[in-house]
Amino acid sequence: MRSTFAVANDIGGKFVKFILRAFLLISVLASRPVLSAEAPAEIPVDAFVESGSLVQPIISPNGEKIAFRERVGERTYVSFRPVDTEEIARVAFPEGYDLNWYRWAGDTKLLISATRKSIFYGIDLPVSSLIAYDVTTRKATQLGLKSQGLVGDDVLYVDPAGNFLLMAVSKSIFSTPGVYRVEIGSNTFTEIVRPQDNVWSWIADGSGVVRMGVAYGEQATRIYYRRSNEEKFALVDKIRKGKDEENAPESLIDVSQIVAGKDEGYVLSNKENGRFALYRFSYTSREIGEKLLDHPENDITGFTLNDAGTDIESATLTDDRDRIVWFDPAYKSLQRLLDKALPGQEAWIQSRSADGKRMTVFSTSPTDPGSYYIFEPSAKRLHRFAGLNDHINPAVLAVTKYIRYTARDGLSVPAYLTLPVGRQPGKLPLIVMPHGGPYGVRDTLDYNREVQFLANRGYAVIQPNFRGSDSYGEDYYKKGEGQIGRAMQDDLDDAVDWLAKEGIADATRVCIIGSSYGGYAALWGVIRNPERYRCAASFAGVTDFVTQLKYSKKGMESRHARKWQDIVRGDEDFKLDTVSPAKNAGKLTRPILLTHGDDDNVVPISQFNMMVAALKKAGKAAESHVYENEGHGLDEPANQKDWLERLEAFLDAHNPADPL
Template sequence: MWNTARLGLLVAAFLFATSASAEQAQKPAKAQAVESTKAAAASPKKTPLIPASAFASLTAFQSATISPDGKWIALRTMHNEAPMIVIVDAGTLKAVDNVRLGKEQQLVWFSWAGGNRILFSAGQLADVFGVEQRVTRLLSYDIRDKSLTKVGWRMKVPDGDNVIYTDPKGQYVLLSMQKTVYEWPTVWRFSLEATPEPDKGEKVQSQKAGVWAWFTDDVGTVRMGLEPRSGHRVFVWYRSGPDDKLRRVAKLTDEDEEEKYWDVAKIVSGSDEGFIFDEVDGHLVLRRVNYATHTPGEIIYANPDWDVTRALIADDGTPIAAFYTDDKRQIVWLDPELRAIQEKLEKAMPGKDVWISSRADNETRMLVWVGHEDDPGALYVYTKADRTLAFFANYRPELVQQKLAQTKAVAYTARDGTEIHGYLTLPVNRPAKALPLIILPHGGPYGIRDTLSYNDETQFLANRGYAVLQPNYRGSGGYGEAFEDLGQGQIGRAMQDDLDDGMDWLVKQGIADPARVCVVGASYGGYAALWAAIRNPERYRCAASFAGVTDWDRQLRYDRRFLDRKDRRAFRDWWEDKDKDFDFDSVSPAKQVSHLTRPVLLAHGKEDSNVPFSQFRVMREAAEAAGIPLELMIFEEAGHGFAEAKDEQRWYEKLEKFLRKHNPPDPQ
């Protein structure tokens, strides 16, 4: 287990006191399992309150990934309130090095470039030509000589980390870049060798008017560009090889049911054959395609009920795996050897979800996550040669011995007949009858969804005695085009109805007490919470919002500054749909705050670059002008989420106090 307070220069404290076997490591998790039906039938027992700090421990390691040669594991964590990448020897599981960023920077993503170099994106708010914008830059760290270098242009640009190809040997990358969002991007080749000269790159693809997205094949040749046009059209530009000219091979449009959507999955070098995500019968499938003739080929994998969201394809064009999400993330291994390994891992961990999260190129080692919706899980290292599964670390060490709540998938019918899926978590040792309810809508809103998986905030609220409903309201992703399109132009309207209808369903079931319901959320979920309290005070006793949107016109103007012409064309159409008379002020909490009669907890991070802190200020000022009291909470160093455990703990403790006052649970 790891203790972030004891991180040193080389994270020497990241050592394991014991070498637990897979069987030993899973025993504590088995003790947690409690069948919800038995809990409901049993007489109420006192459930120990788990400290908020246990839910706010912020996993000591995040996004762990193994190097292509299987020798190293890279993961990100926090140290002294700043993001840091830790490098671990995959054989000994000992930390050997780290890379630190400044407090003002956000670690957006990181990945391997060859076996000894790590690429990572650092983002922050910056002044660009007099306008505050989110900017990103690409950095490279060489494990061998511990050199840290910037890759790309010296100047601040809005999308300085758009890597479209990484050389497998780690010698160079291709970046699609533009100086401002008003220019078409060009593709540059930048060396990753030590101490490259700033701004010295080789242009490999000039800008082409209208083309905003470039794609390469598996050897780094720019082969395709997508040009979004007005009227929801996309022109596809393609070349068969490096010496060919780009030519338009397709026009995709919503009006053509046969060719209204597809997305690039893989372009194979030396061939016009490749793979796309195509829409068939309302769901995305993985299929072959001839790019030169734009002729679709065989369907490699399709699920009749769910979108295929991702695929793994070898450089030689061999499909390895397809991914989709029903209630849980699912992987379909098309490679028989990997499928056999998955089956063996699942057999070794009965009753648990098992996920191969990262693999070495030669399959010598793999990182394996094992957990469940009532178990935050643990990470293991699988070594193929001796078929061992070595325990690495628990994601939430303080919760290993705790009894956590069960979450189950549910579905209900909205008022217009639409089926809404979601997840219901009931408190342990409480009868499922007349419980206080928290509706917890996800962020996004479009294309995002909740899943049947462990969630800190859900478990924290359930431990405090609340039933928690996480509805995947219309517009949520993964359920197909038709369901996502139902959300167009429905912010504050039908999307909000879906939350109300979820409450009514639970009340009708006898599970929820209609007099004790509040809405809690972050980002769009924070908006939905605020709007619920204003729109339907007869339903909801209170609302708590973290980083919620309060003024839609102001937010959309802010968002458009980070969009290229492609996205701006369709941006407002998506939010407003065809209702040109719709006024966003009519569903903006800051504009309608005079109607607020319920208690509200309003929280925001000052470093938020997604929903800027100005959204907090405008709500606060509007409430003050209207004489409406709000409970306010400001996080000086937080962004659009919590980077520090202390801030997340403060939020949970404040939220608990707020809810106990305005929506009290049953006595423990």
């Protein structure tokens, strides 16, 4: 979790801090259980999939309402209610749409982004849309042109009063976007920046001035800039393809936020040592100035400006866990109070009212699914109003530790290791669980339902942040380029060897499980190295990289490299078919569990169908299942339960754990 909101400057006073700290510590610590050292009883599957009534709450600017995501039956809603009551109202959007994000526009309107699949020239492609919902009149308005491209939710700026927004929109899938002022109540579009050749990205500052455009051409990437609406855009930098592009600091095109009214702001750059740090930055000269924050091993992953957009407020990074670094002294003090009040937890300020008198706070840990609080600093009140899952006692869950092991080529690979409670850490059955992505993604120390479920059933679980994973610097990232199915897969195998050498895991009792790219890695693991893995389970896994990359090249782009073909393929003559499970189904000799959602907009169901067809053609058996009306994850509790039950039965049959 990461904070993206500003915090009020009116928090302070030694007396208030003392009283608040004492109040928070007493109220929270009194109810916090002590972790168990004995083997717990088997937790029912139902308990793992039970969930609270709301997630991801954000408070309105006036502090009177909270909006949140809610699952009711088989449908997902953006819902809202007053802070002080439980009178819930729900926003329904059309069937076939997956919710992306939502935010307040003033005190009375919600902006909701959703995605559906559409077929263009025989290819399923995701199309995003934007809805404005008035919580007073209960009227929904679709915001968009009559004819537009695939991206319909590229919001650059929202008027604090909620009357209008700025949005970049293309009139077709073949044209570059212009920027429009959109009157939220009437869906009236006024073009304020016309489309320009090859400019696909526009950036506005915190006052609503479109200040920068990025053009991607065949020969060079061009950066255009202006100070105000009255000026024309001027070319301020050109990065030529090839050598110039390879040697250019990534920050030259990685400006995500522009300080209002100034030509100097902030940027993340990896120019010094390959790890992203936070620097001052001139938009006009494109020169990087003073370094403000770095980390000896990990990237700085983001930063936020204050509400006015006039200065920096915080930055984020991930080492063993996600962290926030506050530049605002009041926020720094507030974070210390929350950390002391919630020991062993990550405490994140997620949203706040405009006056800073009310905030939503989220806390979590590897043994705690998470809690939501309303925090009122001046009233010395921290009120827990919802939890992600209150059906599991954190005291009986397993501790997750951040470790490192050495891969066969000498690379130090970070990972998370979870051992079952109350069992001797020797010769344990093992689950290797690679993350999705694979690029620009990593595992963290957050609570993981599957990890805790498997640990409760007696398995050790290793989550390697294999080469190519995010936040470990450019060198670590680029060691993964072109290594899908190759060195990235070696890192997973080497985790098994390390755990066996340490005496923790039994190398003859290993199964590999994953989702998305992790599902691919699971399938490829048992095809490539059946001697290492007894079985594999995949949810929403990629099975054919050639067709997947045609479907969604955007998912393979990153700030480190923009040529997605090079990232995935690596060597120009490398054939992705050689590492695609569907193209190598005939080599399968181990049991696999293959599952997918039929409404997946990220890895389409066609990937599942190709693998099933290839297995049938090769005369290979596999357990398979399709979840109806599910996307790139399981939202319906009944399906979450079914997945865990299938997984448990599959493992009991092919890689059973030791009985208690």
